[in-house]
Amino acid sequence: MKVYGVTNVKGGAGKTHTTVHLAHQAAQEGMRVAVLDLDPTRQSVNWIELAGLGIPALHIDIKQADLEAYIGQLRSEGDFDAVFIDTPANDRDAALETLMVSDVAVIPVGVGTSDTGMLGTTERQVKRAMQLRPDLRPFILINRAKFAPARERETVEECLKTGFPVLGARVPLRGDYQAAAGKMPQGQHYAEVWREVNA
Ligand SMILES: Nc1ncnc2c1ncn2[C@@H]1O[C@H](COP(=O)(O)OP(=O)(O)OP(=O)(O)O)[C@@H](O)[C@H]1O
Ligand SMILES: [Mg+2]
Numbered sequence: 001m002k003v004y005g006v007t008n009v010k011g012g013a014g015k016t017h018t019t020v021h022l023a024h025q026a027a028q029e030g031m032r033v034a035v036l037d038l039d040p041t042r043q044s045v046n047w048i049e050l051a052g053l054g055i056p057a058l059h060i061d062i063k064q065a066d067l068e069a070y071i072g073q074l075r076s077e078g079d080f081d082a083v084f085i086d087t088p089a090n091d092r093d094a095a096l097e098t099l100m101v102s103d104v105a106v107i108p109v110g111v112g113t114s115d116t117g118m119l120g121t122t123e124r125q126v127k128r129a130m131q132l133r134p135d136l137r138p139f140i141l142i143n144r145a146k147f148a149p150a151r152e153r154e155t156v157e158e159c160l161k162t163g164f165p166v167l168g169a170r171v172p173l174r175g176d177y178q179a180a181a182g183k184m185p186q187g188q189h190y191a192e193v194w195r196e197v198n199a
Contacts, residue, residue: 001075004084004197005102007125010118011089014108014143014171016043017180019086021190022106022197023048023055029194031081034074036060038067038098039088043181050182062094071101092125099129104197105138109159111173112151113144116158123162138164139197145170169193 006019019035027033035057037044048057060067074080085098099105105126109116126138140159145152159166169192171177177187 001078001080002082002104003071003102004082004104004106005087005098006085006106006108007087007095007098007122008107008109008118009090009092009095009121009125010109010114012113013089013110014141015089016047016086017143017171017177018106018108018141018190018193019044019084020047020053021180021185021187022194023082023084024053024185025190025194026082026084027053027055032079034058034080034083036067036070036083036085038062038091038094039086041088044086047181051184053184062097067097068101092121095122096125096129099125099136100133102129102136105129105136106141106193106197107138107164108141108143108171109155110144111142111155112148116155119158119162123164126162126164137197140164140166141193142166142170144173146172167193167196169196 006015023033023035033055035044037059042059045057045059048055087094087098130136156166171189
């Protein structure tokens with residue numbers, strides 16, 4: 001079982017979109033997938049249920065539940081190949097706890113949305129987690145791409161300063177992504193992202 005934590009303490013970076021699209025992609029490829037949604041707004045759970053994706057999705061309140069113990073239990077039961085964790089904005093505890101149980105961290109960063117402004121916080125968290133879990137593999141995913149090339153270059157430069165790999169596969173700014181919540185995921189971009197994070 002591999003755990004994919006989707007984190008960025010910045011709100012609106014694309015965590016929920018990334019979580020649901022990657023989970024759907026993995027399920028399409030025949031993997032046994034589950035989603036854990038740590039966000040009290042339950043956007044991933046709601047989306048998965050509304051769209052009828054057939055992926056088990058559970059909201060977890062980490063103030064009440066022990067995420068590490070829960071992931072340990074899922075690992076020992078062996079019912080899932082891939083577990084995705086969506087995290088809330090501005091909740092450093094949730095982000096850090098997620099990183100501590102993840103094998104792969106996917107960090108969406110939006111172009112032109114001041115998402116790099118808080119990247120330092122996420123960078124410090126990932127580096128803290130990596131001290132205890134050196135096998136954690138972080139990847140930055142550029143979101144809202146192919147719209148403002150100069151801003152995109154600046155964003156990528158900022159992201160590269162973290163020392164984390166920036167995925168070659170990027171998700172463009174598109175109306176169908178903007179309106180994707182609650183619907184069956186369509187775009188092909190996340191298929192490339194999925195391939196790259198597992199390469
Ligand atoms: N590639 C894209 N193109 C256009 N709109 C997008 C794209 N990705 C995300 N959005 C829009 O940006 C908003 C934020 O996306 P999303 O909810 O996935 O971010 P988030 O990081 O989960 O936010 P939060 O921190 O509030 O949980 C949504 O309204 C979504 O429709
Ligand atoms: Mg979200």
